[in-house]
Amino acid sequence: IASRGAIIPAAVGVDIGCGMNAVKTSLTENDLPDSLHALRRDIEAAIPVGFNAHKRVGVTRDLGDDIYSQAIALRDRFETLRILQYAGKLNRERVWLQAGTLGGGNHFIEVCLSEEGDVWLMLHSGSRNVGKVFAEVAISMAKEIAARQNRDLPDKNLAWLDEGSKEFDVYTEALAWAQDYARHNRAVMMSLLKRVMKQHFGDRFRATDYAINCHHNYAEHEVHFGRRLWITRKGAVSARKGQLGIIPGSMGARSYIVCGKGNPMAYQSCAHGAGRVMSRTAARKRFSRDDLIRQTTGVECRKDKNVIDEIPAAYKDIDQVMEAQKDLVDTVAVLKQVLCVKG
Numbered sequence: 001i002a003s004r005g006a007i008i009p010a011a012v013g014v015d016i017g018c019g020m021n022a023v024k025t026s027l028t029e030n031d032l033p034d035s036l037h038a039l040r041r042d043i044e045a046a047i048p049v050g051f052n053a054h055k056r057v058g059v060t061r062d063l064g065d066d067i068y069s070q071a072i073a074l075r076d077r078f079e080t081l082r083i084l085q086y087a088g089k090l091n092r093e094r095v096w097l098q099a100g101t102l103g104g105g106n107h108f109i110e111v112c113l114s115e116e117g118d119v120w121l122m123l124h125s126g127s128r129n130v131g132k133v134f135a136e137v138a139i140s141m142a143k144e145i146a147a148r149q150n151r152d153l154p155d156k157n158l159a160w161l162d163e164g165s166k167e168f169d170v171y172t173e174a175l176a177w178a179q180d181y182a183r184h185n186r187a188v189m190m191s192l193l194k195r196v197m198k199q200h201f202g203d204r205f206r207a208t209d210y211a212i213n214c215h216h217n218y219a220e221h222e223v224h225f226g227r228r229l230w231i232t233r234k235g236a237v238s239a240r241k242g243q244l245g246i247i248p249g250s251m252g253a254r255s256y257i258v259c260g261k262g263n264p265m266a267y268q269s270c271a272h273g274a275g276r277v278m279s280r281t282a283a284r285k286r287f288s289r290d291d292l293i294r295q296t297t298g299v300e301c302r303k304d305k306n307v308i309d310e311i312p313a314a315y316k317d318i319d320q321v322m323e324a325q326k327d328l329v330d331t332v333a334v335l336k337q338v339l340c341v342k343g
Helices: 037-046 057-062 065-078 082-086 092-097 128-148 166-204 280-286 289-295 305-310 318-323
Strands: 019-028 108-114 118-125 207-215 217-224 227-234 236-238 244-247 254-260 269-271 329-342
Touching: 019 166, 019 244, 037 166, 037 329, 057 065, 057 092, 057 166, 065 092, 065 166, 082 128, 082 166, 092 128, 118 166, 118 329, 128 166, 166 207, 166 217, 207 236, 207 244, 227 236, 236 244, 244 269, 244 318, 244 329, 254 318, 280 305, 289 305
Parallel strands: none
Antiparallel strands: 019 118, 019 207, 108 118, 108 329, 217 227, 236 269, 244 254, 254 329
């Protein structure tokens, strides 16, 4: 969505800054053990999933100066956010306990193999509960303004905030912060994941400089067609010419590392993943645990009834998705997961 002077908060969504992080490692397929169960167990122990959070706030202190300085800067900015006066239900301690946590649904942590046999680490998460609260506050603001000004909308979720208004400034300030928090959340998780990998593989493991951290639910100011616009990418990734991105498939399919072509007609964007072909409810009704086991053969992952809604058949064919956007990106690497952690 491109707009000149307005933002639709519901278009960004409640998971502000949701996105991906991927890192190529020094390991190869031959370094992996026959069973990855112990590795998955230790990843799940190190990184809280679902509604869980860390037991203490100071996790980032142990992860190096860069991560810790990010956390301090985010905390300082957090205290100045004007949206806090409207977010009475926000648990402020939880904000920091959830930094470095996965969440649930389609969020995941994966160990993948490239077609060349290189081991990659990949994860998908966003701004957790704090982003959800900020988004809900802004959506409510937009709806109240629409009702007060008698805006005739085909859908109430199309309510917008006008640039220059107090509500717009309150939201965009919180939006920018939540997007940075989401990026930090992924960085913390990746650091924790690297630490687990180091414990399992010792000096054989190191993360290379080939790393990507990108949003796919966000909004920011960009220049397109000679105009400065607000660009909202909901389920889309920035694909400027030469820019690296990540397009994941389902937990039993392939994922793609891509390089943008900068197609102006797509506002220099591309798809963010396979996307669902059926709802979670429909998937749970149609498929069984046996279907899940069969469709995730060769992947070390949960295979219980609580993740049936994430079964690969509930998603589009990622190869067809990639074929449909050849004019937007070039493929850099094709990855297949061998381990997947779900919330």
